[in-house]
Amino acid sequence: MSRSILISGGFIAASMLLLAACGSGQEGKAATPAAAPAPPPVAASPAIQKIYDSTCSNCHGKPASGAPQLGDAKAWAPRVAQGREVVLGHIINGYQGMPPMGLCMQCAEDDFIAVTEYMAGAKLQ
Ligand code: HEC
Numbered sequence: 727m728s729r730s731i732l733i734s735g736g737f738i739a740a741s742m743l744l745l746a747a748c749g750s751g752q753e754g755k756a757a758t759p760a761a762a763p764a765p766p767p768v769a770a771s772p773a774i775q776k777i778y779d780s781t782c783s784n785c786h787g788k789p790a791s792g793a794p795q796l797g798d799a800k801a802w803a804p805r806v807a808q809g810r811e812v813v814l815g816h817i818i819n820g821y822q823g824m825p826p827m828g829l830c831m832q833c834a835e836d837d838f839i840a841v842t843e844y845m846a847g848a849k850l851q
Contacts, residue, residue, distance in 0.1 A: 767797045769844045777841050781830040785823075786845050792823050794845070802846035810850040814838060 769775035778786070778796070785791035794801035805813060817838045820826035827833060833841075839850055 764797065764799075767844055767847050770840045774837065774840045774844055777830055777833060777837055778844060781833075782828050782841055782845065784829075796845045797847055799847050802848065806846050806848045806850060810839065813842060813850055817842065 769778060783796070785793040786796055789795055794805060808816075814835060816824060817828055818826065818835075828838070828841075830837070843849055
């Protein structure tokens, strides 16, 4: 009983130290973002989050891949505007740097739509 309290106390102390270290490192930087950052996107379900984490994020979470990134509404807007059928066709058949089925061979069409809506932050019509 008392042992676990000690362990969690130690963890909290360690995290506070880390936070303090971060804070002192940033004191030199005066830059403050002009607008508050958009809230992080939320996946429709844990299963959709898992698909993103295990496959799509390898490119859609790495700017160097050239793929439109998670939560980058501007990059996604023209793609979403193509409509659900066109986008789904591009996912299933592949499209330029986008591999067929986004390398998720066990994913269903509804999964692709849900993950895309999560990444785009917009509904596919
Ligand atoms: C190996 C890298 C890679 C993986 C893995 C990947 N993508 Fe992509 N994806 C891309 C790239 C690169 C593009 C941009 C293609 C272009 O427009 O040139 C793209 C574009 C897209 C588009 C937009 C297509 C359009 O019509 O403009 C959708 C939707 C998409 N990906 C969904 C997914 C989903 C869902 C997954 C996971 C199941 C996934 N991708 C996994 C690289 C990847």
